[in-house]
Amino acid sequence: MRDRSVAVIGNGPVGQTTALLLARWGIPVVLLDGRPARDPVGSKAICQQRDVLDVWESVGAGRRIADEGVTWSTARTFHRDTELFALTLQDAGTSVFPPFVNISQSRVEEILDEKIAEQPLIDVRWGHRVTRIEQDADAVRLVTDTGASVVADYAVACTGAHCEDLRRSLGVRFEGHSFDDRFLICDIRADLPGWARERRFWFDPVWNPGRQVLIHPCPDSTFRIDWQVPGDYDLAEEERSGALHERVRAIVGEADYEILWKSVYRFHSRVADRLRVGRVLLAGDCAHLMSPFGARGLNSGVADAENAAWKLAYVLRGWADESLLDTYHAERHAAAVENLDVTTATMNFLVPHNAEQRALRESVLVGAATDPALRARVDSGRFSEPFWYVDSPLTTPDVTRPFAGRPPRGQVPPPGPGILVPDVPVSAPGATRLRELLRDGFCVLAARDAELPDVSSVPWPVRVVSLPKLDPDGVVSDTLGMRRGELWLVRPDAYTAAVVTETTSLLEAMRRAVGGAPTPASV
Incomplete structure (x- = not known):
């Protein structure tokens, strides 16, 4: 049972x-x-x-x-007390959600x-x-x-x-593998004007020399602070001696603060x-x-x-x-x-393994203050992004939309097979945005001049949507870069499985997208 x-x-x-x-x-x-x-x-x-x-x-x-959560979209990166750059996260569509929230x-x-x-x-x-x-x-x-x-x-x-x-x-x-250096994490509550909407990252600040500090704003005037510390760091001793108080005070100045939680981690x-x-x-x-x-x-x-x-x-x-x-x-x-x-590339930049790597990192950080070309080599973390299933056995490739590889930080690849569909506004009963329509099963988005396919033989949920009804202003078509006669097959997790132009190819792509599904007679 x-x-x-x-x-x-x-x-x-x-x-x-x-x-x-x-x-x-x-x-x-x-x-x-x-x-x-x-x-x-x-x-x-x-x-x-x-x-x-x-x-x-x-x-x-x-x-x-x-x-x-706290909405933020800008990540600032500093070397000592010099701001190197600020990165604003992008979206290929028009999402109702911010790039990140902190909560x-x-x-x-x-x-x-x-x-x-x-x-x-x-x-x-x-x-x-x-x-x-x-x-x-x-x-x-x-x-x-x-x-x-x-x-x-x-x-x-x-x-x-x-x-x-x-x-x-x-x-x-x-x-x-595991990294030798450890990281001290503290949640604090404090009033820090101007800090509530930005993530800030410091390389080698004077108040944590030779290492890094990361500060995130959180709801209710709280902040999450991560200090890189030596592998033999002793939190209990730092609390006893008052050094933890001085560590926090170096960041918040004279502002009143309260430590809500603290811990020490080794990353893997x-x-x-x-x-x-x-x-x-x-x-x-x-x-x-x-x-x-x-x-x-x-x-x-x-x-x-x-x-x-x-x-x-x-x-x-x-x-x-x-x-x-x-x-x-x-x-x-x-x-x-x-x-x-x-x-791992980020950690190798944060924690160089030898003197040569440390010297290289220092030259990049110093040069990035005046040379924009070096800023792309400053690695304080590449923000989370969806993985792209371009090489998945479920994806039907499109030679006219080749995947160009990992895009620059803060950017997303153009829509196509294996790529998460951008979210854009739509006009549909019970839905105001595209992704609301894409998680109840497979969906076929048919271009304005495409012949609507017959999918009645498919034994699993498939919705066929004609874009003239869904997208009267052409926002979806323009965002996807949809061409004449195309049929876009979208998976139940909102990833594009295939882009084709005829029903036979569509049915073949559907079977591939469920791993070679059983035929209708076997269901």
Whole structure:
């Protein structure tokens, strides 16, 4: 007897998102966590990216999270007391969400908890730490430290960074390395005029010589401060001696302040060698760890959740073969490798390994004050961005829209196969923006002069939308760069799967986009 169709292990934001998205697809979920209850302590992951807010809005939470968070769009970078540049984040469309908001992970979890409480398909069980996973061809069985067991069709492990036993039991290697330097994190409350709408990053300030400091504004006059500190840093000793007070005072001056939370971390760059092990998928920090510069941890974990949820739903509903789940590893492992590449490059710039690297970094920082060409080499973190599934087995390439590679910081690639569809206003019943139409199944966007395709033979949800009705002003067409006669096939996670011009090619691209789906007769 199955408890639920999917068991989600870990009730953090990635697990919560996975459960909510599965329930949105009508899939029953049991959500397990070893803790006795929610522990809302510390800011933890604070930067929630625009496209993640959009995912959360699909389960009714994104607008609220955005409204409660601090909206910012400018990142300032300094060397000592000289500002090198300010980066304003861009959007290829016209999103209703800002590029980022800052809000504590704890508050995000509370909001997602409220949405889970409204969802009868989600059964939350605190105090259930999974100690063993067993699986066969038909089901997965999770054994908890209470002696209870949970049986489900599939499981998604969202257990966070400290799940060595679980990864080991699945035979998963977690390869990579850890950085020697540590980082002190403090949440403070203070009145700092002019600081509430910008992220600020200092290389080698006089008040943290030889290392870096990062400051983020958060709601309710709070700020998150990250100091790079030596590997032997002793927080308890710094508190005892008063040095922590002096460290904070060097930033806030004479302003009154209150420390709300503090912690010390060592950052890691690691990725699991397999994100699918039979009936178990790995997501979030369980699957990959990276430094926080660029805010790619939680944001990429939510992308894992969305990718896993729609694919599990399609398999469980009989719309796709189980082999579709292999593409979860193909797509999200590639995304993790990309994120590790970006964040490791940042860490190598922040923490040079030898005297030669330190000298090179110093020359770049000094030169960037007067030479704009050197500013692109100053790496304080490339902000989180959606991964581009251009090489996915689910994507049909378009030789007329070749992918030019990773764009410059703050920019996005032009729309096309494998690229997340930009969000733009539309005129449709019950929807005011494009992405609101794109998460209920596959969608075909037909150009103004395109013949509407017959998709009645397709045994899974497909919506065909004629752009003259949806887009009377041509905003969608112009933003996508749509050409005469084109049909744009968009996946349930709002990624473009194909751009074609005839129904036969469209049906072929649809089958590819669900991993080679069963024929109608077999469903």
